[in-house]
Amino acid sequence: MKLLIVDDSKAMRMIVTRALRQLGLEDLTVDEAVDGIEALEKLRAIPYEVVLADWNMPRLNGFELLKTIKAESLAPHVGFITSEATADIKQLALAQGADFLIVKPFTADSLKDALRHLAST
Amino acid sequence: MDPWLQIVSESAHDLAVTALECEIVVEEGGEYATTRETLGCAIALEATGLHLQIGLTSDWIGCQALAQTLIGEAAELPTNDVLDALGEMTNIVAGGVKKRVALKYPAIRVGLPSVIKGSLKPVGNQTLARARVRFGAISANLMVAYEPVQPC
Numbered sequence: 001m002k003l004l005i006v007d008d009s010k011a012m013r014m015i016v017t018r019a020l021r022q023l024g025l026e027d028l029t030v031d032e033a034v035d036g037i038e039a040l041e042k043l044r045a046i047p048y049e050v051v052l053a054d055w056n057m058p059r060l061n062g063f064e065l066l067k068t069i070k071a072e073s074l075a076p077h078v079g080f081i082t083s084e085a086t087a088d089i090k091q092l093a094l095a096q097g098a099d100f101l102i103v104k105p106f107t108a109d110s111l112k113d114a115l116r117h118l119a120s121t
Numbered sequence: 122m123d124p125w126l127q128i129v130s131e132s133a134h135d136l137a138v139t140a141l142e143c144e145i146v147v148e149e150g151g152e153y154a155t156t157r158e159t160l161g162c163a164i165a166l167e168a169t170g171l172h173l174q175i176g177l178t179s180d181w182i183g184c185q186a187l188a189q190t191l192i193g194e195a196a197e198l199p200t201n202d203v204l205d206a207l208g209e210m211t212n213i214v215a216g217g218v219k220k221r222v223a224l225k226y227p228a229i230r231v232g233l234p235s236v237i238k239g240s241l242k243p244v245g246n247q248t249l250a251r252a253r254v255r256f257g258a259i260s261a262n263l264m265v266a267y268e269p270v271q272p273c
Contacts, residue, residue, distance in 0.1 A: 014192050
């Protein structure tokens with residue numbers, strides 16, 4: 001699984017990377033982007049199966065990133081890990097094609113469940 | 122150990138194992154630093170009948186070391202990255218507390234991290250409990266202000 005983590009927080013990118021590594025997924029490749037703009041540059045250059053993004057980011061937020069990914073078919077799966085977990089945001093993300101939205105603080109189990117669900121779809 | 126501090130300590134163990142990938146020792150009754158130079162993050166957790174704050178602090182060298190351990194960089198980090206890392210670490214501890222009390226407080230809400238200097242300030246009828254904790258070789262302070270007295 002080739003996965004792109006998009007978050008302006010260096011700490012959060014490392015937390016997600018370590019959580020993914022600890023899940024013991026086979027053939028996992030993780031790359032990082034610091035915001036939506038950099039994420040799009042990487043997605044247009046390299047195919048990724050899953051994008052794991054924050055919702056609030058400078059330059060291009062999660063919603064705009066999601067819309068562009070879907071419009072250009074840049075990645076089959078997009079999930080969010082965010083503190084922004086209102087019902088409105090969740091509905092907006094899912095309606096726009098997000099696969100899941102994990103609320104921070106997240107646990108490794110919630111990430112595992114979300115990725116397992118992707119694998120079964 | 123204070124029952125709330127026990128829950129927070131177990132959650133700090135989650136932080137050590139999953140994010141910092143280091144050993145953790147909680148020193149019950151350990152020497153506790155409350156100088157003004159002590160810096161860290163606090164997060165409130167709220168549910169009906171439950172008012173909690175948890176905090177993770179250290180001196181500046183400790184904060185730097187914790188952030189460097191989390192991010193995996195040996196070079197000195199800018200203040201923003203250190204505070205961001207401390208916020209995310211406190212968030213993980215808060216998530217562990219939320220998970221552990223979810224049966225009794227299923228609607229518990231976790232607030233956003235805020236920077237604190239010195240010690241956590243109890244609000245209303247909250248009781249403060251705290252312990253010295255070591256993540257590997259890094260000393261820090263773990264604290265919880267709580268109401269009510271019994272967690273579960």
